[in-house]
Amino acid sequence: MRTAYSVETVRAAERALMARLPEGELMRRAAAGLAAACTGLLGGTYGARVALLVGSGDNGGDALYAGARLARRGAGVTAVLLAPERAHAGGLSALRAAGGRAVGTGEARPVLARAALVVDGIVGIGGKGGLRAEAAELMRLVAESGAAVVAVDLPSGVDADTGELHGTAVRADATVTFGAYKPGLLIDPAREHAGALRLVDIGLGPHLPPAPEVEALQHADVAALLPRPAPESDKYRRGVVGVVAGSARYPGAAVLAVAGALRGGAGAVRYVGPAAEAVVGHFPETLVSTASPSKAGRVQSWVVGPGLGDGPGPQSTVDEVLDADVPVLVDADGLRLLDHDAVRARTAPTVLTPHAGEAAALYGESRPEVEARRLDSVRTLAGHLGATVLLKGSSTLVASPRDGDPVRVNPTGTSWLATAGSGDVLAGLIGALLAAGLPAREAASVGAYLHGLAARLAGPPLTASDVASQLPRAWREVERV
Template sequence: MRTAYSVETVRNAERALMALLPEGTLMQRAAAGLAAACAGLLDRVYGARVVLLVGSGDNGGDALYAGARLARRGAGVTAALLSPDRTHAGGLRALRAAGGRAVPAADAAPLLAGAALVVDGIVGIGGKGGLRPDAAGLVRAVEQSGTPVVAVDLPSGVDADTGEVHGPAVRAHATVTFGAYKPGLLIDPAREHAGALRLVDIGLAPHLPPVPEAEALQHADVNALLPRPTAESDKYRRGVVGVAAGSARYPGAAVLAVAGALRGGAGAVRYVGPGTEAVVRHFPETLVSTGGPAKAGRVQAWVVGPGLGDGQEPRETVDEVLASGVPVLVDADGLRLLDHDAVRARTAPTLLTPHAGEAASLLGKPREEVESQRLASVRELAERLRATALLKGSTTLVASPDGAGPVRVNPTGTGWLATAGSGDVLSGVTGALLAAGLPPLDAASAGAYLHGLAARQAAPPPTASTVASTLPTAWRSITREP
């Protein structure tokens, strides 16, 4: 599992560790890891031209010391100094002693075109509010050159704590971060700027708290969460999920939600809605009901909302599902129709799965604000409605209703999921995991992970249907079951 900590937490851990070590040890550890990563990205170190973008902070010092290591191996290293009078003195001496040189940042543009690698040490993890004009101009020049960039700790211009990007920011091919991941490295829009991530262990772990700000599950974590049937299992032990979805206009939403539920491991699916004919035609194993949700029979969780449409009858369906005493997942049209007070009053768990536009409507704020402040938005939504919230998007995030614990970040998302009906499949597979007994945070995290992995493994360009049909393949790749 990748765990991410806030800037303040990392700074506190660094201070605690530095008090136990000789002066400069931590920077040398970081520089050694950074130099090794840079060397790995070069075809060869000897003779390679490397440009360091050096600001006034410790990130600039890391870059200078790493540059000195590369220069000692025969690289031609030039440091472009944004603040020559405030450059890390020890790092600059080390670079010059190793044969490197330094120039003002204003003279850096001609050097970029012939460089094999650029090392971004402009701003550290404490940077806020975007880059100053001189730094922004240098970043634009780097982007125009097309030279690969390695960011030191995080790309300059992104917010380490929130993942926000204010104005120009470095787009790195790789980011070498020290001691711990920072939330902004895992969360868009900043994640798009980070490239491949490499964590350098500098000894912080004993000084970090047990609960991070954010965490991203990996295969092993999801494997531990996924339910497996035993010899004593029946459909109820495996989990029966009710699906209230679809309409005359959107029958496909019902089919896709049922597909996600069946291929997400449900013991059985009970379907309620006007899409019965289409659902049974595609999935004859579905149990259908002609009455409302209360008359559908025994279920361990409900999925409500995909393709319901508008009107009094869909609203009553949502109300009836919310009145049940089992976990409920609300998606799509259900999010527009739900009574906020009814959600807050529920004693059984509720999971909301909006995309940015739906979350904006629930929060009463512009969509652009939700997209640029994804971490804050998912936390606010969960706390305001006292429900687990899964915010879909380029980075899918999951937050607990009480605001406690880390926000889960899904690492398997792909742009191929930007296709009609993919959210209905996600609702189905996540609902199946809820019915199997997973807590909402785990069900949402594992469901999003499976969903994203299936989209990556489906033959491109995938549709929602092919994502659903690839879910068993994704499941097997995680569990390694035959």
């Protein structure tokens, strides 16, 4: 599992570790890891031209010491000092002793134009706000040069704790981060600026708390959570999912939600709604009911909302599902019909799966505000409604209403998932995992992971049906670890 810690937590761990180490050892470890990553990107150092963009903090010191290592291996290294009088003295001395040189920003243009690799050591993890004008101009020159960019610890100009952008930020091809991931490296919009991530172990592990701020599941974590039938299992023990979805206008939403549930391991699916003919035509194994949800038969979870439409009928249906004493997932139209007080009053788990626009409507914000502050938005909405919230988007986040639970960011997926019906498949899949007995946070996280992996396996261009068809393969891929 990838775990990410706040700046305050990382700083405290660094102080605890530095108290046990010789002076400067922590920076030497960081510089060694950074230099190794740069060497890998260059494919060799001898004769390569490297430019360091050096600010006034320890981040700039890391870049200078790494530059000294590269210079000793034959690279032509030039540091562009944004604040020459405040540059890290030890790092600057080491670079010059290794044959590197340093210039001011007035001499940067020819240096950057010739560089094969640019190392961003402008601002460290404690920086706030976007790049200042001088640094932004340097990055414009870098973009013109076409050089690869490696960020030191995180791209300068992004918020390490939240992933927010408050102005211009460095867009890196790779980021070499030290000791622990920072939340901003995993969460958009900042994640898009980080490029490929490499974590350098500098010994912080024993000094970090057990609970991170953010975490990302990996194959092994998901494999450990997947429900598996026991020898004595029958379809009811495996979990029956009730799906209330679709309408005369949107019958496909019902088909896709049922597809997600069946391909997500449900023992059986009960469908309630006006799209029964379409559902059975695609999946004859579906149990169809013409009764209301409360009279449709026993289920271990409900999925309500995809393609449901508007009006008093859908409203009463959502209310009826929320009254059920089993886990409930609410998606799409169901979110617009949601009674907030009814959600807060529930004792069984509730999972809400909004995209940014739906989350904004639930919480009374604008969509741009939600997209700009994804981490804060998902935490706030989960606490506000007392439900587990899966916020869809370029980085899908899952937040529990319980204080202290790390927010989970989904590492799988592809931009091709922005296609009609993919959310319906996800809703059915998570519903199946809830019916199998997974807690809400785990069901939402595992569902998002498998859904994203299935999309990758389907390949572009894809449809929601393609994603559903690849779910069994994604499941098997995860189980192979």
